[in-house]
Amino acid sequence: MTNGSVAEHLLDFRNSCYSGCESKFEDLLGQDIYPRLLGRLLSQFAIAPNSGKKYEKFIDEIPTETTIGERKFLFNFFAQIWKGHYQVLEIGSFLGGSTRAIASGMQVNPNRLDRSKLHTFDKFENYYNPDRLLSFLAPLFENGSLKEEVCEQIKRSSDFLDIFRLIHQEHEYYPLIKQKRGVLPDQVEDTANLENIFKLPPGLMLDAVFVDGCKSWYGTKYFMREISACVLPGSYFIFQDYGAFTCFWIPVLVAMMQDYFKLVAYVDNTYTFRLTKHLDVQEMDQRFPDTxxxxxxxxxxxxxxxxxxxxxxxxxxxxxxxxxxxxxxxxxxxxxxxxxxxxxx
Ligand SMILES: C[S@@+](CC[C@H](N)C(=O)[O-])C[C@H]1O[C@@H](n2cnc3c(N)ncnc32)[C@H](O)[C@@H]1O
The missing domain is CATH 1.20.5 (Single alpha-helices involved in coiled-coils or other helix-helix interfaces)
Incomplete structure (x- = not known):
C-alpha cells in the first residue's frame, strides 16, 4: 500500500467517524482498536475544524475535575460527531469545566439546530467545603474572572449555583446553557422527601448525555430511569466515571445492559457508548437491582x-x-x- 492510499484510508476513517453514524471502520478495526483510536483522535486539537486551537486555552481556564484530554474530546465530539438535532444533557457540571467544553463544541457545530441546548444539572451545593472551593477557584480570582466580593459569598454558603452562573454568563456560548439544580437520590428511601430531586423538563428529546454526577449505585439507576424515555436509539452516553475505580456501578450497569450500549470511543476515564435501541425501563429494573x-x-x-x-x-x-x-x-x-x-x- 502506498503512502497515498494510507492517507486516503485515514481520511475515509475520519470522515466516516465524523458522519455521526455507525461507520464501516467500527467492524473493520474492531472493539480493541476503533474506540481507542477515535478517542485519541478526538482528544487532539489538530483535527478540530478551523478554530480548534483557539479553544485549547479557553477550555483549560476553569478549575475542573476532568482531564484536558477529556475536555478536548468533549469539545471535538460536540463540534463534529454529535448530530446537533436534539437536546444535550449533562449531570454533574460542578463549576462547568466540562460544560464549557461541551457548549463551545456545540456552538461551532455547523449542524446544530437552534432548538438544541445543553441542559446541565447538579446538586450545586455541599460538594467542596468553602476553604477548599476558595483555593480551587484561586486561578479565577487571580485572572479577574471572579471578583473579591464573591469570596464572602463562598464563605457564607456551600451553594455554588451562583458561582457557576458568574463563571459562564459573559461568554458567547452561555445562551446554549440551561443550568438547573437536580439532586440524585443515593437510596430508594430518599426519593420520597428529597428537595430538588432530579427531573427532566417535560418534552425533552435527548441525543447525547454526559454523566459526571452519578456518584452512587442507586443515583445511577434513578438517573437512567428518569431519562430512559427521552433518549433516542443512536444517542451517545459519555460516562466520565466509567474508568474511575470508585464508581464500579457505571461499568456494571453497562455490562448488565450490554445489548443496549456499544463502545465507540474512550480517553482517560471517559468512555462513550452509542445506544443501540430504546432503553427499556422494565428490563433495566430486572437486570440492575436497587442495591x-x-x-x-x-x-x-x-x-x-x-x-x-x-x-x-x-x-x-x-x-x-x-x-x-x-x-x-x-x-x-x-x-x-x-x-x-x-x-x-
Ligand atoms: C466530579 S464533579 C463534576 C466535575 C465536572 N464535570 C467538571 O468538569 O469539573 C461531580 C459533581 O457531581 C455533583 N453531585 C454529586 N452527587 C450528586 C447528586 N446526588 N446529585 C446531583 N449532583 C451530584 C457534585 O456536586 C459535583 O459537582
Whole structure:
C-alpha cells in the first residue's frame, strides 16, 4: 500500500467517524482498536475544524475535575460527531469545566439546530467545603474572572449555583446553557422527601448525555430511569466515571445492559457508548437491582471476569487495572472485605 492510499484510508476513517453514524471502520478495526483510536483522535486539537486551537486555552481556564484530554474530546465530539438535532444533557457540571467544553463544541457545530441546548444539572451545593472551593477557584480570582466580593459569598454558603452562573454568563456560548439544580437520590428511601430531586423538563428529546454526577449505585439507576424515555436509539452516553475505580456501578450497569450500549470511543476515564435501541425501563429494573447487595458476590465475580477478559483481549492495561480495582471496590461495598483486600494488596 502506498503512502497515498494510507492517507486516503485515514481520511475515509475520519470522515466516516465524523458522519455521526455507525461507520464501516467500527467492524473493520474492531472493539480493541476503533474506540481507542477515535478517542485519541478526538482528544487532539489538530483535527478540530478551523478554530480548534483557539479553544485549547479557553477550555483549560476553569478549575475542573476532568482531564484536558477529556475536555478536548468533549469539545471535538460536540463540534463534529454529535448530530446537533436534539437536546444535550449533562449531570454533574460542578463549576462547568466540562460544560464549557461541551457548549463551545456545540456552538461551532455547523449542524446544530437552534432548538438544541445543553441542559446541565447538579446538586450545586455541599460538594467542596468553602476553604477548599476558595483555593480551587484561586486561578479565577487571580485572572479577574471572579471578583473579591464573591469570596464572602463562598464563605457564607456551600451553594455554588451562583458561582457557576458568574463563571459562564459573559461568554458567547452561555445562551446554549440551561443550568438547573437536580439532586440524585443515593437510596430508594430518599426519593420520597428529597428537595430538588432530579427531573427532566417535560418534552425533552435527548441525543447525547454526559454523566459526571452519578456518584452512587442507586443515583445511577434513578438517573437512567428518569431519562430512559427521552433518549433516542443512536444517542451517545459519555460516562466520565466509567474508568474511575470508585464508581464500579457505571461499568456494571453497562455490562448488565450490554445489548443496549456499544463502545465507540474512550480517553482517560471517559468512555462513550452509542445506544443501540430504546432503553427499556422494565428490563433495566430486572437486570440492575436497587442495591449492589442484591447482586451478590458470585454475580459480581462473573460480571468482572467477563469484563477483565475483554480488557485482556484488547491488550488494554489501563482498563484492565481499573476493572480489577472496581471489582475490589464492589466486593468491599457489599462487605466482602477480605476478598476485596486480597485483590489489591
Ligand atoms: C466530579 S464533579 C463534576 C466535575 C465536572 N464535570 C467538571 O468538569 O469539573 C461531580 C459533581 O457531581 C455533583 N453531585 C454529586 N452527587 C450528586 C447528586 N446526588 N446529585 C446531583 N449532583 C451530584 C457534585 O456536586 C459535583 O459537582
Amino acid at each position: 449492589p447487595e442484591l447482586v451478590g458476590k458470585s454475580n459480581f465475580d462473573l460480571i468482572f471476569s467477563e469484563m477483565l477478559k475483554t480488557a485482556m483481549d484488547w491488550n488494554d492495561t489501563f482498563t484492565l487495572v481499573n476493572y480489577h480495582l472496581q471489582h475490589a471496590a464492589a466486593l468491599a461495598y457489599i462487605g466482602e472485605r477480605t476478598e476485596a483486600r486480597s485483590k489489591i494488596v
